[in-house]
Amino acid sequence: MPLRLPPKNKGKSKAPPIDYTSTQSAIASAANDADAWLEEGIKQEGQGERYLSGAKALRHYHNAIVAYAASAQLSSSPSFEATYNAARVRFHLATEHLPAPDCVTMLQEAIAGYRTAIEHAKGDGEGGENVIDASFNLAQALVELMEMVEEGAVGGAGGDEVAKAAAVEARAVFAEVERLQMVELPKSTFFAEAPPETAGDEEQVQEEDEQGDESMEVVESGAEAREMTIVLPSQVLDTVLASISLDLSLYESTSDPSLLTSIEASLTRCLSLRQLIPPSLADSELELTSLTCAAQLPLPASSPFYKTPAQIRETYESLLSATPSSASLQSSYADYLSSLPLDDPTSLPLLETALKLYTSTHSLLSSRLSPPKGIPAYLIPSMISANLASQAFLHLVSYHVTLASSPATATTALGEAHRLAIEAVNTVNVGLKISVRPTGELVATKSPTSEPPSWRDTKAFRDAYLLLVRIRLRTGTTGTSLALLGGDAEGVKQRYLEEIRGDEVWKIGGEGVEEELWKGVV
Numbered sequence: 001m002p003l004r005l006p007p008k009n010k011g012k013s014k015a016p017p018i019d020y021t022s023t024q025s026a027i028a029s030a031a032n033d034a035d036a037w038l039e040e041g042i043k044q045e046g047q048g049e050r051y052l053s054g055a056k057a058l059r060h061y062h063n064a065i066v067a068y069a070a071s072a073q074l075s076s077s078p079s080f081e082a083t084y085n086a087a088r089v090r091f092h093l094a095t096e097h098l099p100a101p102d103c104v105t106m107l108q109e110a111i112a113g114y115r116t117a118i119e120h121a122k123g124d125g126e127g128g129e130n131v132i133d134a135s136f137n138l139a140q141a142l143v144e145l146m147e148m149v150e151e152g153a154v155g156g157a158g159g160d161e162v163a164k165a166a167a168v169e170a171r172a173v174f175a176e177v178e179r180l181q182m183v184e185l186p187k188s189t190f191f192a193e194a195p196p197e198t199a200g201d202e203e204q205v206q207e208e209d210e211q212g213d214e215s216m217e218v219v220e221s222g223a224e225a226r227e228m229t230i231v232l233p234s235q236v237l238d239t240v241l242a243s244i245s246l247d248l249s250l251y252e253s254t255s256d257p258s259l260l261t262s263i264e265a266s267l268t269r270c271l272s273l274r275q276l277i278p279p280s281l282a283d284s285e286l287e288l289t290s291l292t293c294a295a296q297l298p299l300p301a302s303s304p305f306y307k308t309p310a311q312i313r314e315t316y317e318s319l320l321s322a323t324p325s326s327a328s329l330q331s332s333y334a335d336y337l338s339s340l341p342l343d344d345p346t347s348l349p350l351l352e353t354a355l356k357l358y359t360s361t362h363s364l365l366s367s368r369l370s371p372p373k374g375i376p377a378y379l380i381p382s383m384i385s386a387n388l389a390s391q392a393f394l395h396l397v398s399y400h401v402t403l404a405s406s407p408a409t410a411t412t413a414l415g416e417a418h419r420l421a422i423e424a425v426n427t428v429n430v431g432l433k434i435s436v437r438p439t440g441e442l443v444a445t446k447s448p449t450s451e452p453p454s455w456r457d458t459k460a461f462r463d464a465y466l467l468l469v470r471i472r473l474r475t476g477t478t479g480t481s482l483a484l485l486g487g488d489a490e491g492v493k494q495r496y497l498e499e500i501r502g503d504e505v506w507k508i509g510g511e512g513v514e515e516e517l518w519k520g521v522v
Helices: 023-029 034-051 055-074 080-096 102-123 128-150 159-192 202-220 222-227 233-254 257-274 279-296 309-322 327-339 345-366 377-402 407-427 455-472 489-500 504-509 513-518
Strands: 432-436 442-446
Touching (some): 023 055, 034 055, 034 080, 080 102, 080 128, 128 159, 233 257, 233 279, 309 327, 327 345, 327 377, 345 377, 377 455, 407 432, 407 455, 432 455, 455 489
C-alpha cells in the first residue's frame, strides 16, 4: 500500500477573497500595502490579457484598476506607476472593449489619469522617460477621444468643441514629447554606440563590457530601452509619424494650409531620423506615411515629397513586391486607387485592381492557418467588416459607371455590392444578424453576445448597415430603415450624408440625387 502524505498546507486558512466593488472595499478586505496592491494590479491585468475579451476579461481589467487605485491611495508618496498603469488599462477598455457612451467616459478617465501621472513623474525626480511615456499615451488618448466624438460615440451638444479641443491639445502634447525625446536622444546615442570592449585594466574592461552589453540590449529591444530610460531614434520617429497622422486627419476635415506646412516639416525630420535607424525598422512605415501624404495632400510640385499618380503607384508596387503579405500595405494601395476618379468606363481597370487588392487583404485577415501577426483576434471582425464594406462600395461605383453602357453588368455589380454589404454587417456580433426575405425585405434576428458590443464593433456594424441602405435605395426594394441603429437615427443619417458628400458615387449620381434618395429613409 503506497504511503499517504498529509495534504499540503493542512490547517492553514485560505485568504478571504478581495472585494473589488470599490477601492475602499478592496483595501478593507485585504491587508496589502502599496507594493502588494501594485503587484495585484499587474496580476489582474495579466489575467485580463489572458482572456482577451468577454466578461472574464472585463472583470479582471476592472479589478486591476481597483488594485492600482488602492496602491496609489496607500503609497507614502505620489505613485507614478500605479496611476500610469490604471490609465493604461482604462485606455485599453475604452478603445477595445466598452460600448458607447461608456467608452467615452472611460477614455476621459484615462486622459485624466495620464495627466496626473505626468505630474507625479515631474515631481518624483526620476527624470524624463516617465514623462515622455505618459505624455505620448496622453496624446494618443486625446486623438482617440477626438475620433470617438466625431464618429458619434456620444450624443448631445458640444461634441464639435470637445473634438476640437482634444485635437489642439494632442498636437501640442506630441510636439512636447518630440522635444523631450530630442533632448534625451544625444545621451542615448552615446550609450547605444559605445563599443562593447575597450582597452584598460581587467576591472575596467569587465565594467565596460557590462555597459556595452546593456547598450546592445537597448538597440535590440525597444521594451528594454524604456526600462533603461534610453530614448531611441525609432521612438522619436514613432512620435513624429503619429503627429503626421493626426495632421492628415485634421487637414481632411479643415483644409487648413498651415497643416500642409507642418506635415512637410515633420516629414523632413523623419528623413533625418531615418539615417539613425536600420532600414528594416524605419523604411516601411515611413515610406507608407510619405505615400499617404503624397496621395492625400495637394503638395506643390516643388515639394521633395510630391509624387505624380504614376510615381505613387510605382512606389506602392515596389513596396508590395518586397512585402507581398502586408495587409496594411495592400489596403492602403487599394484605398489610394479608390480615391482616384472612377466616373467613366475607362477607369474600370483601376477599379478592378483595387478590388483585387481588397480581396487579397480580406484573405490575409481571414486566414485561420496563418492569422495576421500583431493584431488581437477580437479586432479582426471589425477590420474584416470595413474591408467588405470597401469592396461593396467599389461594386456600387461599378454599377453607376456601367449602368448606361451595360445594364446587365451594372445589375450584377449592384447585386454583388448588396451581398458584400450584408456580409459586412454580419461579420461583427452586435446582437443582431441581418438576412433578406424572398420578397426583398430585410429581417433582423437576435444573436447572442457574451457582453455589450464594443464601440469599435458597433461603429463597424453602423457603417456597413448605412452602406447597405445606400445600396438598397438603388434596388427599389422596400422595408429598409435606420431603426436598427437605435438612438438618434436622424442624426446618424445626417452625419452619414455629410461624410459621403462628394464621394465617387455622389459625384456620378449628380447634385441632389443622393439627398433625394435618402429623404424617405427614417
